[in-house]
Amino acid sequence: MEESGKWDWKISPVQKWYDFNWQEFVRYRGLIRRFVKRDLLSNYHQTIMGSFWLVLQPLLTTLVFVLIFGNIMKISTDGFPSLLFYLTGNIIWGFFSDCFNGSMYSFRHNLHIFKKIYFPRLIIPVSVVMTHAFRLLIQFVLLFAISFYYLWTGDQVELTWRIFLFPVLFLLTACFAMGLGLLVSTFSVKYKDLENFMQYFLRLYMFATPIVYPSSIVSEKYKVLFWLNPLTPLVETFKSGFSEQTELNYPALGIAVLVIAVIFTSGVVLFKKRELKVMDYL
Amino acid sequence: MKAGKLVIRAEGIAKSYRLGITGAGSFKKDLQDWWHAFFSSGKKGGEHQDNDAFWALKDITFDIREGEVVGFIGKNGSGKSTLLKLISRIYPPTEGVIKGRGKVVSLLEVGTGFHEELTGRENIYLNGEILGMTTSQINDCYKDIVAFSGVEKFIDTPVKRYSSGMYVRLAFAVAAHIDPDILIIDEVLAVGDAGFQEKCLAKIQEIASKGDKTIIFVSHDMNTVRRLCNRVMYLSEGSIIADGPPDAVIQKYLKKEQIDYFLQEYDSPEQAPGNDRIRIKKAQIIPPAEPSGKDSSFVIKASFWLTKPATRLSLTILVYNFMGDCILNLDSETAGFDTGLIEARSVLPAGFLNPSSYYVTLIFSDGPDQLFEFPVCLSFDVAGHTESFSRAKGLVNPGFPLLLKQASIA
The missing domain is CATH 3.40.50.300 (P-loop containing nucleotide triphosphate hydrolases)
Known part of the structure; x- marks a missing residue:
């Protein structure tokens, strides 16, 4: 009689893409918190400055940018104070590349755990993104402190209503980075070439995105292509939070949302479908 | 025993691993498989893989309650x-x-x-x-x-x-x-x-x-x-x-399984394990005829060809348990030997080893130089009394005399 009863779980050679076990994922939500805590704690153990590094890292990179791109190469910042200009770019780019790298190496960096125990593998990239989101939050404190300084000194900075878009912008950035990382991860476990290649792609991609230069210097010829990059409208909208003058490019934002939705969905679905299969190649 | 409800059912499970290196060659095969999967529906691609696949499990079916x-x-x-x-x-x-x-x-x-x-x-x-x-x-x-x-x-x-x-x-x-x-x-x-x-x-x-x-x-x-x-x-x-x-x-x-491990014998030096100094002819463990009887001693025998004379030859027998701990280290005397066949023999007395599974490694040396190690060449089980649940403490039971006597009467 019980032979024909209902089974709680089933392991078969091929996982169907629609077998997405949400309940299971939710049951393990505590684990996400543990991984985030682990990564935050272990990163700053045995450092003198501890969690101050969270703020120091983007600040140092920004100072290097200010020095090289601002003072030496004298690239325009569209009237922004250069510190604020490069800091905004750096924060959003750092968040993107950290989330992308973390998701891409989901399998390879956690192999020792994956070989011994099962839990929904998606926990790993999600907790990586959460860790970086937490770091982002602290960097925001720095960003607002600096923008208030400029407001106070009467520089060309203003706080616009668009700062309320920031959470959405970062959610989109996270989804984009994670989706892309997951897509790559499911293929790169078998052929590492893709991982090596992606590191070059990432460097190139930073220069295709208006991080160290304003979008105004891009020539008409490349404008369409330039705005098709989903990160471009996100970065520009982020920067426009501090200046009333810049117009929002709504069509580009719309396209970005669509592209990101497709990439994120396909990344998650493919990752889920292949989460066990990839273990054969590692 | 009352049968509980069914908790695991495995139906015809099998597992294969692809042999060989993942690289340009396997990428070509992947592309072929994808091609088959997309354009020749019905016929499954990948049949060519069977030659280089290793089947770790074949058609396993069971129920667990x-x-x-x-x-x-x-x-x-x-x-x-x-x-x-x-x-x-x-x-x-x-x-x-x-x-x-x-x-x-x-x-x-x-x-x-x-x-x-x-x-x-x-x-x-x-x-x-x-x-x-x-x-x-x-x-x-x-x-x-x-x-x-x-x-x-x-x-x-x-x-x-x-x-x-x-x-x-x-x-x-x-x-x-x-x-x-x-x-x-x-x-x-x-x-x-x-x-x-x-x-x-x-x-x-x-x-x-x-x-x-x-x-x-x-x-x-x-x-x-x-x-x-x-x-x-x-x-x-x-x-x-x-x-x-x-x-x-x-x-x-x-x-x-274990019978294979009671005896390893080679007819000619050419096929035998070893090197240019030593070739193994035979490694054997003779279990007691009656496992839990009184005289349950194990005899370990080895014979080997020495291909170059050794001035200070010695043999070491190491007995490990399956946790990997070395239980015994038996060293032979050191002596000079000419080329030819040499035989060794040792006895593990009855009741000395506690009930468990063991394996044997042989090490041949010439003075301080190790000539050859023959690892995990034999294995054996010491039977225990299955009724008693408490295991004897300690790794060995050497049976040193332990005397009790009544010193005075209260």
Whole structure:
């Protein structure tokens, strides 16, 4: 009689893409918190400055940018104070590349755990993104402190209503980075070439995105292509939070949302479908 | 025994691994497979793969019921670990389906996910949640875990400062307090000192005795299997050869597999293991005719060809148990020998080794230089009394006289 009863779980050679076990994922939500805590704690153990590094890292990179791109190469910042200009770019780019790298190496960096125990593998990239989101939050404190300084000194900075878009912008950035990382991860476990290649792609991609230069210097010829990059409208909208003058490019934002939705969905679905299969190649 | 409800059903599961290196060659094959998958529907691509695939498991079917303690036994490479990993959802099967009911926790290793930099307390929570516990469940048994581990004093110290013994005890303490319906254990007992192993075994026995838990267990140690399990499956070359009550299956296993390991004999030096100094002719262990009888001594014999004269030749026999501890080191005398055939013989007296499984390694030396090591060339089991559950303490039982006498009468 019980032979024909209902089974709680089933392991078969091929996982169907629609077998997405949400309940299971939710049951393990505590684990996400543990991984985030682990990564935050272990990163700053045995450092003198501890969690101050969270703020120091983007600040140092920004100072290097200010020095090289601002003072030496004298690239325009569209009237922004250069510190604020490069800091905004750096924060959003750092968040993107950290989330992308973390998701891409989901399998390879956690192999020792994956070989011994099962839990929904998606926990790993999600907790990586959460860790970086937490770091982002602290960097925001720095960003607002600096923008208030400029407001106070009467520089060309203003706080616009668009700062309320920031959470959405970062959610989109996270989804984009994670989706892309997951897509790559499911293929790169078998052929590492893709991982090596992606590191070059990432460097190139930073220069295709208006991080160290304003979008105004891009020539008409490349404008369409330039705005098709989903990160471009996100970065520009982020920067426009501090200046009333810049117009929002709504069509580009719309396209970005669509592209990101497709990439994120396909990344998650493919990752889920292949989460066990990839273990054969590692 | 009353049959409990069905908790695991494996239907025709098989697992193959692709042999060879992943690179440009395998990429070409992948492309061919994709091509087949997309453009020639019906006919499945990848038949050409069969030549370079290794089948670790073939057509495995079984049912496991609630309350069963199932032991998987078999030689290294028989597929038992692969099977455990399939049930644990580490790898997908190549064919077949495994279905089950209830929460599964697998302990293929203790302390999975432990992080060196975190404290003992933080690691208890991290490891517990990896094993599928919730924070409140860990809170409830946190005190018990710490008490079981015996590392209270160091609980707020990073685990990288722990000794390996403390580390393992803490890790096992977490594992011992999870509360799954189905528990999968892969020789995690082979860690820690003998006293701690005993504690672990007792814990598993306690879980098993409740009757509503199902345990799947892999071990090389036949005495542990006999002690814990109420059903044993014997795997060989990826298939289940026998399935049934422990004693019968273990006997079959020992008969089938161990005999090869009682004797290794080579007719000519050319085919024999060895090198340009030494070639093995024969390594043999002669078990007692009557395993649990009075004279149950084991005789170890070896003979080998010496191809170059040695001035200070010696032979060392190492006896290991299956936990990997070296139990004995027997050294022969050192002497000069000419080329030709040399024979060696030794006896392990009756009752000297406690009941367990053992293997033998031979090492040939010329003075301080090691000529050749013949590792794990023999293996044998010392039978115990299956009725008695308590194992003799200690690794060996040398039987030194111990006298009691009444000194005075009160």
